[in-house]
Amino acid sequence: MPNRPRVGSLPSVRRLPSYLHLLRELDGVESVSSTYIASKLRLDSIQVRKDLAITGVLGKPKVGYPVKALILSIEAYLGWDNAAEAFLAGAGNLGSALLGYDGFARHGLSIIAAFDANPDIVGRTINGKQVLHIDRLPGLAKRMHVRMGIIAVTAPAAQRVADLMTQAGIRAIWNFAPVSLSVPEDVVVQDEDLASGFAVLSVKAAKWR
């Protein structure tokens, strides 16, 4: 029976990395069942099967899913099999953390250069990478055909940086600034807002506060 990858729902896509993380820890194991994955990740096994279906990998009744094939299929589905090269704008607290996080390699992401506007930061070396002035971003992005950008600058500066990036040919933006960016329609943006997660925790915790 041929594998047929499908389009996944957004919540499903969000869960794929946690499957990948678990599967990679199962080094050496041949097969894994949806019930096992579900118990480890505290999910419903039906949901796990639905999610895994988007990879196109078929499981065998009573046996489970082939671990290796699942890993490769999820990586391929996410495009994490060959790393995307990205530019990082903003080398402050958060930017430095992103720059220093070596786990991105496992997520198909390679930050190849960092930029900032602050003269105190420009020229510094963070985690082996020199921080360049933001003015150099457009030229380098064009020359190196970089298509992904990460925005870790302050809210007021974010739109300007997004404009620089899109004009330089960047077509995907991972945005950590708490603002809604205005971009050309062929550019995709993913907003990452720590505050929204903390809001959920705050409300959950409000019971006993």
Next chain:
Amino acid sequence: MPNRPRVGSLPSVRRLPSYLHLLRELDGVESVSSTYIASKLRLDSIQVRKDLAITGVLGKPKVGYPVKALILSIEAYLGWDNAAEAFLAGAGNLGSALLGYDGFARHGLSIIAAFDANPDIVGRTINGKQVLHIDRLPGLAKRMHVRMGIIAVTAPAAQRVADLMTQAGIRAIWNFAPVSLSVPEDVVVQDEDLASGFAVLSVKAAKWR
């Protein structure tokens, strides 16, 4: 007409911080309409009204909502009106970034101490705060009645840290490690997984990759 705060859906709660951010920028303005907020945040105005309804603040037809009252109500709803004191475990890349982020004050969060197990990190001062050995967390948490913990350690260490925290009386955990934590049922956990956001971006970007 009396205000009546309601329970909000999870997606609504996640959007509240972005409303708060926008409202705070509207310093001096008396009233704001749901259509204005919606256009700025690229949301549906009906959705904005539904979300704002959970604060209990009533708007006036043709006028809009009182800005100041909205800010205070959202802060109160999230419990951000008086800062929660939290302990941070893990002072590596991400932990340092969290420790250095001064914006948490506006989110009702105050990280009052940081802990790590790595002897190279323990004793260091990061952003004016000394990093203590993780073994000291339980005693200090109990003594200071700290009820919130932030986990920024590696995946393999996360469960052990969660155990330390819950045994010391911490009742809310903001978890940045990519694992599902096992905690007593009166403890609330909010998982924050950067990888899931990046997965969404990757799939969106896959169109042109």
Next chain:
DNA sequence: TAGATTGTTAATCGATTAACAATC
């Protein structure tokens, strides 16, 4: 007053969960 905007009730949409046949 006329028109813009709120707030509520109803309809739609999408994701999760349930049921169950297929199968190893």
Next chain:
DNA sequence: TAGATTGTTAATCGATTAACAATC
């Protein structure tokens, strides 16, 4: 074979969107 597990179809649940009366 019997039983565990997959994968699909149907039912449920919840959030978003639409419709519209109320009102300033």
